[in-house]
Every structure is written in C-alpha cells, then in structure tokens.
Amino acid sequence: xxxxxxxxxxxxxxxxxxxxxxxxxxxxxxxxxxxxxxxxxxxxxxxxxxxxxxxxxxxxxxxxxxxxxxxxxxxxxxxxxxxxxxxxxxxxxxxxxxxxxxxxxxxxxxxxxxxxxxxxxxxxxxxxxxxxxxxxxxxxxxxxxxxxxxxxxxxxxxxxxxxxxxxxxxxxxxxxxxxxxxxxxxxxxxxxxxxxxxxxxxxxxxxxxxxxxxxxxxxxxxxxxxxxxxxxxxxxxxxxxxxxxxxxxxxxxxxxxxxxxxxxxxxxxxxxxxxxxxxxxxxxxxxxxxxxxxxxxxxxxxxxxxxxxxxxxxxxxxxxxxxxxxxxxxxxxxx
Amino acid sequence: xxxxxxxxxxxxxxxxxxxxxxxxxxxxxxxxxxxxxxxxxxxxxxxxxxxxxxxxxxxxxxxxxxxxxxxxxxxxxxxxxxxxxxxxxxxxxxxxxxxxxxxxxxxxxxxxxxxxxxxxxxxxxxxxxxxxxxxxxxxxxxxxxxxxxxxxxxxxxxxxxxxxxxxxxxxxxxxxxxxxxxxxxxxxxxxxxxxxxxxxxxxxxxxxxxxxxxxxxxxxxxxxxxxxxxxxxxxxxxxxxxxxxxxxxxxxxxxxxxxxxxxxxxxxxxxxxxxxxxxxxxxxxxxxxxxxxxxxxxxxxxxxxxxxxxxxxxxxxxxxxxxxxxxxxxx
Numbered sequence: 057x058x059x060x061x062x063x064x065x066x067x068x069x070x071x072x073x074x075x076x077x078x079x080x081x082x083x084x085x086x087x088x089x090x091x092x093x094x095x096x097x098x099x100x101x102x103x104x105x106x107x108x109x110x111x112x113x114x115x116x117x118x119x120x121x122x123x124x125x126x127x128x129x130x131x132x133x134x135x136x137x138x139x140x141x142x143x144x145x146x147x148x149x150x151x152x153x154x155x156x157x158x159x160x161x162x163x164x165x166x167x168x169x170x171x172x173x174x175x176x177x178x179x180x181x182x183x184x185x186x187x188x189x190x191x192x193x194x195x196x197x198x199x200x201x202x203x204x205x206x207x208x209x210x211x212x213x214x215x216x217x218x219x220x221x222x223x224x225x226x227x228x229x230x231x232x233x234x235x236x237x238x239x240x241x242x243x244x245x246x247x248x249x250x251x252x253x254x255x256x257x258x259x260x261x262x263x264x265x266x267x268x269x270x271x272x273x274x275x276x277x278x279x280x281x282x283x284x285x286x287x288x289x290x291x292x293x294x295x296x297x298x299x300x301x302x303x304x305x306x307x308x309x310x311x312x313x314x315x316x317x318x319x320x321x322x323x324x325x326x327x328x329x330x331x332x333x334x335x336x337x338x339x340x341x342x343x344x345x346x347x348x349x350x351x352x353x354x355x356x357x358x359x360x361x362x363x364x365x366x367x368x369x370x371x372x373x374x375x376x377x378x379x380x381x382x383x384x385x386x387x388x389x390x391x
Numbered sequence: 392x393x394x395x396x397x398x399x400x401x402x403x404x405x406x407x408x409x410x411x412x413x414x415x416x417x418x419x420x421x422x423x424x425x426x427x428x429x430x431x432x433x434x435x436x437x438x439x440x441x442x443x444x445x446x447x448x449x450x451x452x453x454x455x456x457x458x459x460x461x462x463x464x465x466x467x468x469x470x471x472x473x474x475x476x477x478x479x480x481x482x483x484x485x486x487x488x489x490x491x492x493x494x495x496x497x498x499x500x501x502x503x504x505x506x507x508x509x510x511x512x513x514x515x516x517x518x519x520x521x522x523x524x525x526x527x528x529x530x531x532x533x534x535x536x537x538x539x540x541x542x543x544x545x546x547x548x549x550x551x552x553x554x555x556x557x558x559x560x561x562x563x564x565x566x567x568x569x570x571x572x573x574x575x576x577x578x579x580x581x582x583x584x585x586x587x588x589x590x591x592x593x594x595x596x597x598x599x600x601x602x603x604x605x606x607x608x609x610x611x612x613x614x615x616x617x618x619x620x621x622x623x624x625x626x627x628x629x630x631x632x633x634x635x636x637x638x639x640x641x642x643x644x645x646x647x648x649x650x651x652x653x654x655x656x657x658x659x660x661x662x663x664x665x666x667x668x669x670x671x672x673x674x675x676x677x678x679x680x681x682x683x684x685x686x687x688x689x690x691x692x693x694x695x696x697x698x699x700x701x702x703x704x705x706x707x708x709x710x711x712x713x714x715x716x717x718x719x720x721x722x
Contacts, residue, residue, distance in 0.1 A: 066605070069593060071617050074602040074624070074632055082597070083590060113590040143637075246677045247612040250604075338677070352676040 058104040059097055059131075059212045060155030060182075061090055062175055064148055064167035065112020067190040070346075071250040076313035081189045086166055087117035089187065089201040093164055094118075096205025098129035101213055105131045106158055108151035111141055145174045152178035161212035162368060164204065169195045169238055169273070169344035176224065176365040177235040183211055183219045185368040191252070191312060194271045195222075195237040195344070199370055206383070207373040215382055218372040223265045223291060223328065224364030227341055229349045229356035236343045237365070239264045239275045240358050242336040248347040256316045260336045262294040263326060263358050273345050277308040277318045284325070291326035291360045311345070328362040404615070409680055412454050412611060414688050416446040416667055418479060419470040421696045423642070426469070426486060426500075429700060430646045436488050437499040442470030444609075444641035444657075447666035448573055449474035451614025452541060452634075455622045459538030461509040461527035463520030465573070466501045467640070468513025471543055477505040483699035489706035495717055496709045517578075518551025520544055521570060525557050528566035528631075539567040539625045547578025549592045558633065562599040567625035569618070570633045573608070575640040580652040593635035601631050608638030609664040612673075639664075 068081035090107060097105055109115040115135055122133045139150040148167070152175050155163055162183050165175040168190015176184055185208050186196035197204070210216040225236040244258035253259075253274070266286040267278035278284065278292040281304065299305045302319025309315050326332070334341070334356045341349040341356055349356065377383055404412070423443040430439055442449070445467075453462070453474035464471040472482055477493060485492030486500045493503050504512030511523050524540035531538035548554050549572050561568040572592040576583055589595060596603025602621075606613045614636055621632035639660040643650045674680040715721045 065590070069591060069603075069605045071604045071606070071620065073593075073596075073604050074617065074620050074634075077602070080594070080597045080603070082594060111584045111590065246679070247610075247673060249610070249612040250606055250616040251613070350673065350677070352673070353678075 057102060057213060058106060058155070058158055058160045059102050059208055060106045060152065060158075060160035060163040061093055062108040062148055062151045062155070062163060062165050063090055063110065063114045064171040064189070065110040065114050067167040067171050070191060070252045072191050072252050072254060072311050072313075075254045076311045078191045078312040083113045084117065086189050087114045087121070089166055089189070090114065090118050091121050092201040093205035093208070094130045094133065096202050097131050097209045100206060100209035100215075102131045102209050105133050106155045106160060107133055107135050108147070109135050109137055109141065110147065111143060148174045149178045156180055156182050162208045164208050165196070167196065168193055170346050172196050173235050173237045173344050176222075176237055179365055181366060183366045183368050185370070191345075194268075194273045194275055197370065203374065204370055206377075207368055207370040210373050210377055210382065211368050216373045216376045218369050218376055219366045220287070220369050221362070222286065222364035222367050223289060224361045225263055225265055225291070226359045226361050227343060227349070227356060229341060229351055230354045232349060234343045234348055237265060238273065238344050241274050241342045242334050242339055242356070243342060243347070244336065244339040245347065246339065246350070248340055248350060251346045251348075252311070253342045253345055253347055254311050254314055256310060256318045257298070258339070259296045259318065260339070261334055262296055263332070263360070264292045264294070265360065265364070267292045272309050272312060274308075274310055274342075276310065277306050277320065278323060280306050280308055281320060282323050289328045289362055293324050293326040293332065294320055295322040297321045326360050328360050331357055331359045333357050403619070406680060408454065409674055410684060410688060412450050412615075413670060413674075413680070413685060414692065415450040415453070415474050416611065416670065417688055417692045418695065419443070419446045419449065419473050420667060421692050422469060422473060422479065422483070422699075425696050425700060427642060427646060434704070435486055435500075437501070439486065439500040439646050440467040440644065441640070441642040441646065442467050444660060444665075445573060445575060445638055446470060447611040447614050447670075448543070448571065448608050448636045448638070451611050452543075452569070452571055452618040454615060455619050456509070456539070456541065458509065459531065459536045460541065461511055461524065461538070462541045462543065463511045463523045464513045464543050465520060465545055465548065466513060466515055466517070467545070468501070468503055472503050472505070472510055472513065475510045476508045477503065477510050479695055480699040480702055481505075483696075484703040484706050487703040487706070488708060489703055490709050490713065491702070491706040495713065497713075497717060518544060518548040518553040521548075521554045521557030522560075524568050524570075525560045525564075525566060528561065528568040529564060531567055532564075537626050539569060539622055541569045541571060543571045543573055545578065546572065546574040546576070546583035546587055546592060547581070549574075549587060549595070550578075555595075558595070558599045558601070558631070561631040562601050565628070565630040567628070568631040569621050569625060570631065571618075572633065572635040574635055574637045576656070577644065577652065579644045580648075582652070591635060593633055596633035599633075601633060603633040603635065605635045605637065608636030609660070609666045609669065611666055611670050
C-alpha cells in the first residue's frame with residue numbers, strides 16, 4: 057500500500073519575494089515536512105512511500121534522514137529516479153505519473169497553486185492532498201504536515217473515504233491546454249516575463265473555479281463581490297476594467313503583500329461545461345496567478361470542468377476518524 | 392479593444408528600447424562567436440571566457456541603468472561591458488592586447504574596464520565584484536545621486552566570502568545594490584548542484600533579510616521585469632536585492648576547455664531556449680518589431696564586429712616605453 061509525496065523545490069521563489077514581500081519557504085522546511093509526513097504514514101500502517109527527486113536539495117535531505125533515521129516506524133521510502141530531472145514543471149508531472157503507475161492511493165503535493173495544478177493534471181483519479189509551500193496558496197492548504205499525513209494515510213489505507221471532487225478550468229490557446237485549479241486571468245501584458253502577475257493594470261477577464269472572500273490571489277476579486285464556495289459546481293466569470301472606468305472597484309489582496317484596487321464591470325456565474333471565448337487576443341493568459349500562455353493574436357478558450365482532481369478533505373477525514381475512534385484505544389477499567 | 396488599456400510591466404519597452412535591447416544581445420553574441428573563432432588562430436593572448444548564451448542577463452539588467460549607475464563584472468565580462476556601453480572596438484583591441492584597447496592593451500579579456508561608462512571592470516578574482524559595488528552604492532547613497540550598483544557574479548563566486556560579506560554589508564547599510572547571481576550551472580567544471588549548499592543561490596537572501604528571486608535567464612523579459620523592480624526599489628531607498636538568473640553558457644569555462652563534465656545541455660539550450668531566438672520570435676509575432684528591423688540590426692552588428700577585429704589586428708601593440716604608464720607608482 058503506497059502513498060506518493062511530490063515536493064517542488066522551486067515553489068516560493070518567484071518575483072513576488074521582491075514586489076510583494078511574499079514569504080520564503082526554505083528547502084530544509086520542505087524536507088522536514090516530508091519527514092513529518094513519513095512519520096504519520098508509518099504510524100497508520102502505510103507500507104511504502106514514493107518520494108519525488110529534485111536537484112533543489114529536498115530529496116537529498118530526505119535520503120540522508122532515511123539513512124540515519126532511528127524511527128523504524130517509517131514506511132519503506134522509494135525515490136522516483138527513473139526520469140531524468142529537467143529543473144522544470146515536467147519533474148513534478150513525471151513524478152506524479154510514476155506514483156500513479158506504481159499504485160499510489162493518495163498523492164501528497166508540496167508546493168503552491170502552480171505545483172498543485174501540475175500535479176492535478178497528472179494524478180488522474182488518485183486523491184490529491186495539496187499542502188502549501190508556495191506563494192499564492194488558494195488551492196493548497198496551509199496545514200501541519202503531520203496532521204495532513206494522518207489524513208492521507210487514513211484515506212490510503214481505506215479506513216476513511218472522505219474525498220471531494222474539485223472543479224477545474226481548462227484553458228486552451230495555440231494548441232496548448234493548461235489546467236487551472238483556482239483562476240484563469242487575461243492580461244494585456246504581452247510576455248510571460250517573470251511569470252507571476254502582480255500588476256492589476258491591464259487585466260481584462262477573470263475566471264474562477266471558486267471564489268472565497270478570505271482568499272489570497274486574483275480569485276479574491278470575485279470572492280469579495282460574489283462569493284462562490286468550493287462545494288458548488290458553479291464558478292465565476294468576471295469582466296475587468298481599469299478602476300477609473302469600471303462600474304465597481306474592489307480592493308483585493310491579489311498577492312501576498314499587495315492590496316490593489318481592481319475594476320470590475322460585470323460578474324456572473326460560470327456553469328460547468330460552459331466554454332467561453334476570451335475577448336482578449338493580444339496579451340497573455342495567467343493560470344493560477346502565473347503568466348503561462350502568450351496569445352500574440354490567437355484565440356483562447358476557457359471551460360469549467362466538473363471533473364477536477366479528487367481532493368482529500370483533511371478536516372472531514374479526521375472528524376470521521378474521531379467519530380469512529382480510529383486513532384484511539386479504550387482500555388478496560390482497572391477497578 | 393485593448394488599445395486603450397494600459398500594458399503592465401513592458402510599458403517602458405517601446406520600439407526603440409526593444410530594438411536597442413536586441414542590438415545589445417546580438418552584439419554580445421556576435422562578439423563572442425567571433426572571439427571564439429579568432430582565439431583558435433592563436434593570435435589572442437591570455438585567457439578568454441565567453442558569455443554567449445547568457446546575453447539576456449546583461450541586456451535585461453543594464454537596460455535599466457544610466458550614467459549614475461556602476462556595474463562590477465566577472466572574468467566572463469564581455470557581455471556586461473557591451474551592455475553597459477563600453478566601446479566594442481576598444482574591447483576587441485583590448486582582447487588583442489593593442490594600445491587602442493580600453494586599458495591600452497595591458498589588461499586583456501579579463502580586465503576590460505571603462506570607468507567613464509560606470510563599468511568597474513571584468514575581474515580575475517572570483518567574487519571580486521560584490522565588495523566593489525558596495526563602495527559605489529555607498530557613494531551613490533551618501534551623494535544622493537539616485538544611482539545603484541550592480542554586481543554580476545557566478546555560482547562559484549556565490550560561495551566566496553567576499554560575496555557573502557558584501558551581501559551582509561549591503562543589507563546592514565541598506566545600500567542601493569543589486570546582486571545578480573549568474574548561475575550557469577558550473578563553477579569552472581564543478582556543478583553548482585554539488586557545490587552550492589541550499590542549492591538555490593537566491594535562498595541565501597533570506598539570511599541577509601533581503602528579497603531573493605529566481606528568474607529564467609534565457610528570457611530577456613523575465614530578467615528585465617525582475618531587474619526593473621529591484622533597481623526601482625533600490626533607487627527609492629528600498630535596499631538591496633539578490634536576483635538569481637539560471638541559464639547555460641554555450642562555450643566552455645574558458646576557450647580550450649574540453650567540457651568533459653557536461654553532456655548535451657548546450658545543444659538543447661541552443662535549440663529550445665536561446666534568448667535571441669525567443670526574443671525575435673516573440674517581438675515579431677506580437678507586432679512589436681518587424682523582422683526587417685531585426686535583420687537590419689544583425690547587419691549593422693556584423694559590420695561592427697568585422698571592423699572591430701580588422702582594426703584591432705592593425706593597431707599597434709604596447710612598447711617598452713609603455714611599461715611605466717598607467718601604473719599607480721612610476722619608478
């Protein structure tokens with residue numbers, strides 16, 4: 057019985073450290089999180105953990121810990137070493153595919169929204185548990201890895217079945233398709249450049265799978281005007297405009313450290329299966345907060361899909377475990 | 392529909408500036424490829440370390456700099472010199488060791504400097520640049536010129552005490568200094584994945600309380616955006632930034648390097664990642680520059696580099712009488 061752990065060495069390193077004082081998530085802490093997951097897995101009888109490899113130092117750190125560990129509760133740790141490392145998003149996708157092929161029952165993903173969407177596109181029907189070690193963390197949860205590890209193990213060992221199906225946005229342009237778990241945004245910026253999107257000037261359209269008023273990132277624009285919870289199938293479509301001309305203006309936390317006025321002309325529900333052709337042709341498309349697709353005059357479409365990744369609901373799993381006393385033992389009274 | 396909307400980030404990159412950025416990158420590429428060829432003839436004295444493949448870093452950073460600003464370079468310095476405006480013909484003459492060179496033919500490739508352009512010099516000392524930049528940045532801060540200092544250094548230099556001390560000094564004095572770690576993957580023949588603890592050089596910024604970011608060094612626009620933010624922040628008194636640009640150098644560590652330590656990454660980078668090819672494709676398809684404009688630049692640069700080599704070869708070498716000029720102390 058196997059659980060996969062994929063950790064992105066590059067998450068939390070982009071230009072938002074500079075423009076928005078975003079947090080830095082050190083490699084050593086990512087490696088510590090993997091070790092805390094391993095401890096939780098071992099406690100609940102996970103036999104094998106498949107861990108991604110990287111050149112950023114996370115897998116090296118975990119390997120040293122495996123060699124030196126006196127914690128014999130850890131599951132057998134195998135590293136995904138069959139694919140050459142590229143230093144790109146392909147490393148995350150390749151590792152997740154290997155874990156799926158090897159029969160992983162749950163895949164835990166350490167990264168930000170960008171990492172989670174790559175893992176989600178590769179994990180098929182295997183439940184995903186995305187933990188936050190990135191910048192714009194709307195999709196991954198900011199949770200203690202030990203607790204997340206317990207939840208992952210309870211699902212993987214079949215003791216609790218508490219997963220929910222997330223929705224996803226599929227964006228296609230110039231023959232390329234990307235999956236977004238939170239938002240797709242069009243910007244008049246011409247180039248992907250430093251990738252992150254931190255300047256609200258030139259934003260034209262925004263699509264969200266869900267929109268929470270307490271979210272960080274572009275989805276907060278919709279979340280503060282027309283909240284749409286994760287649990288509903290509908291998403292949100294927003295037409296944006298420069299604040300001085302817009303019908304509404306939202307002061308939105310569009311990135312850590314950045315609260316900016318964003319102009320909104322129209323906001324409406326986006327229905328599953330609905331395919332929208334973007335109005336913008338001359339600009340870029342950002343996926344979960346990162347500029348990915350340069351349009352250069354081409355058409356782009358966005359579709360809300362109901363069949364996003366299956367996600368482990370950590371709170372629900374542990375609530376169920378508590379109700380059924382799965383982590384508890386009652387002793388006979390001594391008296 | 393988008394004509395009336397503001398375009399973020401590249402607002403400052405109009406047609407002229409895009410063309411000049413391309414000219415800088417193309418000049419560096421042609422200069423380096425020509426030096427590569429000419430070095431093989433044995434006419435060029437000393438060592439040369441070529442910058443081809445890394446052009447987007449020098450061009451993307453220096454596009455934001457002006458006369459107030461100073462840069463410090465590495466032994467792989469030709470690209471930085473060209474991007475900061477050092478005369479290309481004087482550079483070539485310097486590499487050939489001629490009196491018409493930037494340093495009268497006495498420095499060679501590794502010591503090209505032009506203080507009038509704010510170019511403090513290529514530097515034979517690994518990690519030699521960052522402390523110099525703390526000096527120029529302190530001067531700019533005290534004299535309130537609004538100037539910044541930029542230190543380019545490599546992954547090897549990132550492990551040098553001088554670099555780490557300079558990062559600390561820049562942070563405690565809140566200097567308008569930008570540290571550009573050019574990580575081309577190898578310190579001479581040693582892989583940075585083996586030699587750099589913490590692996591990402593940018594991660595070290597957190598230890599000095601300054602922002603550290605990683606950008607794609609093959610992408611002019613990525614470097615331009617990150618450098619623009621860091622330099623604007625420094626000019627406004629926001630303090631230093633560490634930017635790590637990651638890419639691959641196309642030639643060996645030095646000319647003559649057998650490169651037995653690396654495999655096919657150069658062929659892949661040239662084919663799929665090349666900063667000049669990507670820049671050309673993108674500005675043409677977005678309609679920002681015409682193909683013919685870029686071809687024109689290529690032709691002008693070809694002539695410039697040809698002339699630079701011809702003139703360098705024809706120029707005189709220093710004589711015994713020049714031995715006691717350009718020295719601090721004459722005996």
